[in-house]
Amino acid sequence: MSRLFLNELTCDGTADRRRASEAMTELATALAQVRRMSPDATLTCTEDSSFPHWMIGESYSAVQWMNENGTNRERGRLLMGLQQRAPFRIPAQGLDPESEYSHCGQPGRAFQATDLHDGMTVSLPIGPDWEEPWLPVTRLRPEEGEDGVVELCSADIHLRHCSREHHATEHEEWLRNEGLEKLATGAALWEGRDRYFPHLEFLPRVEGNLRNLDHAWVVPVRKHLVKLEEAVAEWRINDDGMLVYRSKVTVESDSRVKGGIVDFIDLDGQRRAFQLHSRYTPGKGRIHFRLVPEVRRARIAHVGGKLGA
Structure with a gap:
């Protein structure tokens, strides 16, 4: 099962309507490609950002985007199907409250879930931070050394990432072999x-x-x-x-x-x-x-x- 985790930072409702609509269409196209490669893929969201209630732009939700035309409704049904198969939601405090995962200084719960479950973060492509197939993330968590002392350790890691169709192609081997x-x-x-x-x-x-x-x-x-x-x-x-x-x-x-x-x-x-x-x-x-x-x-x-x- 390929586990996908929604990057809640890209559903902050700050994008303008046109940009948000284009981003939703692009992400839906990417996830359709993911589904073709991995039919049992799941999309896990945070407790406060479940589809179709994502706030994808200024006073603009995924529900509104879905209702704009029939094609968007089909795309929306795909996204709902991916989410409905997810076994859990990411809680407000994250999966491990003692750890913090951040990208460019922005903490994100989806990053932690992606790392813990060896999955893939998916984002609305609303800015240059979300344009690459691998996402650089800083992980800060307590780790016990050989002497038994627990220290807060920082590490730079890269997570699988998808916001555009060609990102799915980049991760095709993982998606098919998962x-x-x-x-x-x-x-x-x-x-x-x-x-x-x-x-x-x-x-x-x-x-x-x-x-x-x-x-x-x-x-x-x-x-x-x-x-x-x-x-x-x-x-x-x-x-x-x-x-x-x-x-x-x-x-x-x-x-x-x-x-x-x-x-x-x-x-x-x-x-x-x-x-x-x-x-x-x-x-x-x-x-x-x-x-x-x-x-x-x-x-x-x-x-x-x-x-x-």
Whole structure:
């Protein structure tokens, strides 16, 4: 689950109406992109700034913005949906009253929540302070040293941040992979393939491979699929004209290819050789695939033991 936290400092009601309206539209567009990358994302607000009652400008609320046109109402429903799934609200004293988080001298409760929950702060883009995908924040909190003495310690940290659509793209890997650790079975890998591996295509037979995957192979397969997804998404070609992988990938031997051992019926009904493969342990685990350059995808035909062994 990707946890988003509303930066309450950007809902202080000081922006003029035009600027506030544009900022709301921009943030809603960004969060729609976040939702596409992370369908179970949640948006947590402070107790005193829940949507749609944000004061986004001078005597101008999110309710008024929503009622301006049908498009805004659709955007507003998206924001309400994200908020309704949030498990809690940020209390007035913050999650840890003994700590303080600030940006450019301005304390913010959302910053603390983002740090504690390893999430992402979202802001209305109403000024230059909220234009970057990483937000510099000063953290001040009591920490116990090795001698048992508690001291107030200061640290400069950077939080994930989103106020514009390209910020979501900057954090795409985190958004898509957040929750990967929950894929603890082969069946979960299959059911989560569209979300977590959008650049990989799977032959129908792979469903059986994954649903019947030995428990000892789940994590190794997940790691290799993630690395393959990252390599295909990047699609970086080296000087030899080969895709640059993030794990060891080899080509099946000519004798095994000629013997048809790595042949499978492709999605279009044609028989093809899936001669690229990565290896995983324990045992002789294999992921056989072929590249589909015209759509920049990798098509997977087999996940399991060594073929023909």
